[in-house]
Amino acid sequence: MKLALKVDVDTYDGMRDGVPNFSALFRELGIKASFYIPFGPDASGRAIFRVFKKKGFLKKMLRTNPVKLYGFKTMLRGTLLPSPMIGASFPDIAKRVEAEGHELGIHGYHHVEWQDHLLEMSGTDIRRHYELAVSSFEKTVGKKSKAFAAPAWLCTGESLAIQDEFGFAYASNSRGRHPFYPSVEGKKFKTLEVPSTLPTLDEVLAWDGVRPETASSRITDAMKNSGLTTHVHSIHTEVEGTALFADFSAWVRSLKAEGVQFVTVKEIADAARGNAPVCEVALKNLPGRAGGVSCQI
Numbered sequence: 534m535k536l537a538l539k540v541d542v543d544t545y546d547g548m549r550d551g552v553p554n555f556s557a558l559f560r561e562l563g564i565k566a567s568f569y570i571p572f573g574p575d576a577s578g579r580a581i582f583r584v585f586k587k588k589g590f591l592k593k594m595l596r597t598n599p600v601k602l603y604g605f606k607t608m609l610r611g612t613l614l615p616s617p618m619i620g621a622s623f624p625d626i627a628k629r630v631e632a633e634g635h636e637l638g639i640h641g642y643h644h645v646e647w648q649d650h651l652l653e654m655s656g657t658d659i660r661r662h663y664e665l666a667v668s669s670f671e672k673t674v675g676k677k678s679k680a681f682a683a684p685a686w687l688c689t690g691e692s693l694a695i696q697d698e699f700g701f702a703y704a705s706n707s708r709g710r711h712p713f714y715p716s717v718e719g720k721k722f723k724t725l726e727v728p729s730t731l732p733t734l735d736e737v738l739a740w741d742g743v744r745p746e747t748a749s750s751r752i753t754d755a756m757k758n759s760g761l762t763t764h765v766h767s768i769h770t771e772v773e774g775t776a777l778f779a780d781f782s783a784w785v786r787s788l789k790a791e792g793v794q795f796v797t798v799k800e801i802a803d804a805a806r807g808n809a810p811v812c813e814v815a816l817k818n819l820p821g822r823a824g825g826v827s828c829q830i
């Protein structure tokens with residue numbers, strides 16, 4: 534079984550605390566992972582207002598205890614506190630992760646804006662997100678990003694067309710089963726897509742009957758029962774990287790002991806390039822997640 538850990542950084546605190554936690558664990562276990570960083574502001578406090586807009590979110594926020602998961606300051610960022618830049622505030626952390634042999638890519642520019650408004654954004658606005666993230670990555674890290682992972686697993690026909698202009702080696706914007714070239718309503722795009730294949734820990738925590746102690750084993754079950762031999766699993770610096778770091782560390786150690794081979798998302802992309810099929814992408818609801826995400830059909 535091959536497993537790529539796809540680390541999504543969502544917040545300033547996650548970049549500062551979660552990324553070093555993950556890299557220390559991965560160093561100890563000899564694991565290489567893929568880190569995706571937003572290069573715009575942390576306005577995650579605005580997510581609070583989703584409670585009033587999106588069905589199911591309040592229930593999830595209450596179940597997963599957002600103050601514990603995200604911290605009080607993070608919940609106010611972009612509301613009462615100013616929004617600090619995420620990637621550009623920590624060039625040393627970004628460069629160290631890369632120097633340790635991990636993969637580094639972009640997790641959008643303004644995470645909250647993309648998550649809440651991608652479907653209404655103009656092409657000019659979407660292109661601006663890509664341009665700002667690409668140029669800030671280059672300034673911060675000193676090289677071009679080869680990979681783009683959309684915030685909240687959201688993409689549209691328009692965002693995929695714009696993404697193709699940037700020449701990424703691959704993108705990881707969706708949820709699905711295996712690498713593919715995406716199409717939307719029959720229109721095909723050229724950037725290889727490597728989807729996340731497993732439910733996330735915060736989704737599993739929202740399922741009926743799942744307690745924090747049993748959540749990781751449900752992900753292992755999903756992996757073993759999938760019929761697939763290669764998986765991409767999205768983890769978050771604010772969840773597995775800090776609040777639930779001890780549980781996550783124990784889970785990764787157990788997988789390593791069972792012989793799971795850890796790879797990067799780039800390695801999966803490189804193996805699939807050229808011979809991946811074309812698949813449609815469309816919005817679907819997933820158990821435990823509020824709002825639709827882009828899924829391989």
Ligand SMILES: [Zn+2]
Pocket residue numbers: 541542543640644684685
């Ligand atoms: Zn994210």
